[in-house]
Amino acid sequence: MMQDRPRNPFTPSFGQIPLHMAGREMVIDELLRAFDNGGGDPNLSTILIGARGTGKTALMSLLAHEAQGRGWLSVNVSALPGMLNDIVQQVRHVSRDAVDKPGGMRLKGVGIPQVLDIEWEREPQELPNWRTLMSEILEELNERDTGLLITIDEVRGDFDELIQLIAIHQHFVREERKVALLMAGLPGEVSSLLQDKSVSFFRRACQRHLGRIDDFEIERALRRTVEDSGKEIESVALKRAVDAIGGFPFMMQLVGYRSWEEGALRKSIGVAEVEYGIQAAQHDMRARVLNATLDELSDGDVRFIAAMVEDEGASRLADIAQRMGVSGNYAAQYRRRLIENGVIGPRGRGKIDFELPGMRNYVREQLVDF
Numbered sequence: 001m002m003q004d005r006p007r008n009p010f011t012p013s014f015g016q017i018p019l020h021m022a023g024r025e026m027v028i029d030e031l032l033r034a035f036d037n038g039g040g041d042p043n044l045s046t047i048l049i050g051a052r053g054t055g056k057t058a059l060m061s062l063l064a065h066e067a068q069g070r071g072w073l074s075v076n077v078s079a080l081p082g083m084l085n086d087i088v089q090q091v092r093h094v095s096r097d098a099v100d101k102p103g104g105m106r107l108k109g110v111g112i113p114q115v116l117d118i119e120w121e122r123e124p125q126e127l128p129n130w131r132t133l134m135s136e137i138l139e140e141l142n143e144r145d146t147g148l149l150i151t152i153d154e155v156r157g158d159f160d161e162l163i164q165l166i167a168i169h170q171h172f173v174r175e176e177r178k179v180a181l182l183m184a185g186l187p188g189e190v191s192s193l194l195q196d197k198s199v200s201f202f203r204r205a206c207q208r209h210l211g212r213i214d215d216f217e218i219e220r221a222l223r224r225t226v227e228d229s230g231k232e233i234e235s236v237a238l239k240r241a242v243d244a245i246g247g248f249p250f251m252m253q254l255v256g257y258r259s260w261e262e263g264a265l266r267k268s269i270g271v272a273e274v275e276y277g278i279q280a281a282q283h284d285m286r287a288r289v290l291n292a293t294l295d296e297l298s299d300g301d302v303r304f305i306a307a308m309v310e311d312e313g314a315s316r317l318a319d320i321a322q323r324m325g326v327s328g329n330y331a332a333q334y335r336r337r338l339i340e341n342g343v344i345g346p347r348g349r350g351k352i353d354f355e356l357p358g359m360r361n362y363v364r365e366q367l368v369d370f
């Protein structure tokens with residue numbers, strides 16, 4: 001009996017590639033074109049910037065996956081100690097896999113066996129060696145028209161290995177090699193990384209801010225995900241879900257997942273299932289996104305959003321400054337920082353509102369004991 005029950009098609013975990021990506025088409029198109037073009041395309045040095053849950057990791061994984069079908073070898077790491085060494089080990093593993101399973105990787109080049117001939121046993125942690133080793137690897141790959149894509153997740157500013165890697169990448173780009181570096185991080189971390197003068201190159205690289213996704217995109221992706229699993233969603237229920245999702249990718253997965261579970265035994269997901277799904281999703285959102293986001297804010301940021309929650313909808317900067325008892329210019333600094341962090345966003349006529357669904361209520365509750 002159990003096997004008749006279709007699988008829940010939603011992906012409510014960090015880092016999972018969704019079945020249907022809502023929005024993000026422009027970034028995807030441009031990056032895919034860049035992979036097709038090969039070296040020299042400025043999109044091949046790109047940094048994805050967004051708040052927690054906006055879909056940075058999922059997008060990066062998707063792109064890495066697509067790159068592999070387009071003649072690129074991709075290695076994927078997080079910005080953690082040992083990263084440089086990890087990259088070398090992964091290149092070796094991926095190369096070996098590609099040799100063992102011909103065609104499995106769909107790599108265009110046949111240069112992989114030569115990569116394995118490289119002498120790997122040197123100490124790649126030492127930087128000059130790392131650069132030389134990577135340079136040899138690139139030569140072998142590039143000679144067969146295979147590129148090397150490195151993806152680095154969770155970048156941060158105070159990390160030496162990362163800064164060094166970026167500097168080396170910059171050399172490789174100047175040498176017109178077929179290389180790509182795709183990074184992702186929280187806005188605050190990225191801006192502190194870009195402050196380091198040895199990575200000035202990346203200040204000019206493509207910075208992509210992953211903001212809110214349009215409702216119609218969410219609606220379409222949500223409906224397609226449900227329909228692909230053999231179910232339907234009633235149109236009133238769908239509208240209600242889209243409203244609660246607020247353009248936020250993680251919330252789309254949470255609402256979808258919970259509503260789908262609630263209606264698991266039915267053919268169609270209706271308003272009752274979605275209402276339940278939203279409740280449950282809001283709970284998850286607090287525990288997994290809002291909580292950590294609020295914790296990371298400075299006291300000044302918190303005072304600013306505390307002033308915002310007195311409004312029911314979008315707030316005016318002048319009102320906030322007055323409530324905080326500060327000048328408009330002073331309040332504007334917090335406004336800018338919070339926008340940069342993806343916590344709030346501009347809403348026409350100089351107003352601002354929260355970008356994270358459920359943030360207003362969460363802040364209200366938390367402020368009782370602030």
Ligand SMILES: Nc1ncnc2c1ncn2[C@@H]1O[C@H](COP(=O)(O)OP(=O)(O)O)[C@@H](O)[C@H]1O
Pocket residue numbers: 011012013014015016017018020021022023024050051052053054055056057058059221249250251252253
């Ligand atoms: N464009 C998208 N459309 C729908 N769901 C998405 C999209 N991007 C990411 N997701 C989902 O959102 C959640 C968070 O994605 P993730 O990439 O981990 O975010 P981040 O790395 O920015 O914190 C995951 O459940 C993922 O499946």
Ligand SMILES: [Mg+2]
Pocket residue numbers: 014015056057058153
């Ligand atoms: Mg992530």
